[in-house]
Amino acid sequence: MRRLTVSLAMIGLLAIIPALIGFKQESEPKAATPAPAAVPVKAGPSFPEIPIKEWTHQPIAPPDTADFLVGSMAFVNLTDGQILVDKNASERVFPASTTKLMTALLAYETAVDKNELDKDVVTVKQSTLEIPWDSHIVHLAVGDRLTVRQALYATLLESGNDAANSLAEYVSGSTSEFVDLMNARSKVLGLTGTQFKNAHGYSDPEHFTTALDMAKITYAFGTYPELVEIAGTYEYEAKFVDQAGDLKRRWWYHLGSAVNERSIHYSELVTATKTGYTDESGYTMVFLMERDSKQYALVTMQAKSGQTFPTMRSVEQIAFGIPHE
Template sequence: MARTKSNYKVLDYRNNVGFAKSCYSKGEVIVLIVFLRFKSLSREDVWLLLRYLFILLAGLLFFNQKAIAQEIRSRSVVVMEASTGKIMYAKNPDLRCMPASTTKLMTAIVVIENANLKDIVTVSRNAARVLPHKVGLREGDKVSIEELLNAALIGSANDAAVALAEAVAGSEETFVEMMNKKAKDIGAINTRFVNASGLPGKGQYTTAYDLAKIMAYSLKYTRLKKILGTRVVEITTENGKEIFLKNTNRLLWANDDVVGGKTGYTRWAKHCLVFAAERQQDTLVVALLGSPSRENLWREA
């Protein structure tokens, strides 16, 4: 069954395939057979065989990528290398989707760049009356910019987002103009905001690609990155009101590599998430929009 040639003991692949199958995987058997056949092939035949194998592997990789895309149920997904902007994976990266509360990431960027975090804000009636998700701010409450950022990013509070917009720009409308300008400056050219909270609004949209770019940009601000990665916090208004906040980003408990992110949900936008993960010197940003269920969102993330 075995023969010796040039002092090397070689398996007879024709007579020992059954043995090989019992000891090796299918892939290893193929490699073994190819290796053994090289001894009897001409140089031209070897190059033809290598060319065939290359085409075969390329096809397998292509169809495997398509299979992965079919398994992903979120409407738009991007995995991006934060430092270079290189796309590691994408599904419908430029599909316009409603951003829901991932909008608050841009709200926070504009606030960080245009306000003193220690400044005290008096909550307006307009901000206090925002629905649905809120932390219970009341008209006349006095809260620092930093505490409002905690409420907007950790607790995903819409009332806090509107209070921030009014504090920075005088009105939410003017603040939204600042948000849209910043989006364009970052390179998020397929993004348009109509409010600071992410509540449904006509003409408000983003893409997974743009959202990943916004997340990558936000990481340059140490304070913002720290807030996005905070699991729980208690904020206190100047009036003495204490508000406990738990981060809506479940990944912060499930994966130590995750350094922060922002969730979002409305009935129209479905479930959304953008987050960053670090391992050694590498930082990846993942954006998912339009996931059909919360369970599916966390599974895909």
């Protein structure tokens, strides 16, 4: 019994010797806590700064003037920031192909930033041509390679939905990402009643604007003389290559007759224009005007056939004293 007691004492002594002489007993290793995974933050788009002053109402005629035939319109002195005519100009409307002013604005800004305006960097893909069957097109084909300037002419003159998509894919890689860019640009411009769902303006219940918002887009568009020149040109010859490298030659003509000197609707005041029409939108039109070194935007929406140009002539008469003929 004595031997057992001694043995147990020796075992206890051996157990505490490491602690007495300073040895550290090893503990069970703990699993390292993983560092939180780094989540990449996508930077928001940046745009060229286009200062725009707050607009004030300085009406030159009441909105119910009999000769203002269209359903919604805005006439704005862009230089001085004065809304001269406001007829339902804050009401939601469908813009139709006047949408392409925003598309052209973003494509132009991108091309200038990259020094690519006259480089054949716009390539038509199969996805470019995925548009409604009854879209207005300029008959681009898969593999066609255009310069950005040529695609701008096709978009703004002939209002090709295929051309608009080609610009969208040039800028963003896909039309869906380009739509995000359009909406981001809208916020920067201070648009409060606009939402885009496509790059060309084909009717969509969630694709809308207001006449005043479109006037602000026109203001931004009008700050670029090259864009004004393109959208104010009646005819343009384009030479580009197809998928095989063979030369294509096309003549494109402006659908907006206000810049056609041979048309009864021609106006010396109009420096650029953009047309639009769908069954849902009615006839839509944007006129960029210049008088006495000041820029003006006339936006007409929800027009029936034969209402747009008489309304334009009435504005010219009231604002500038130009008589009807």
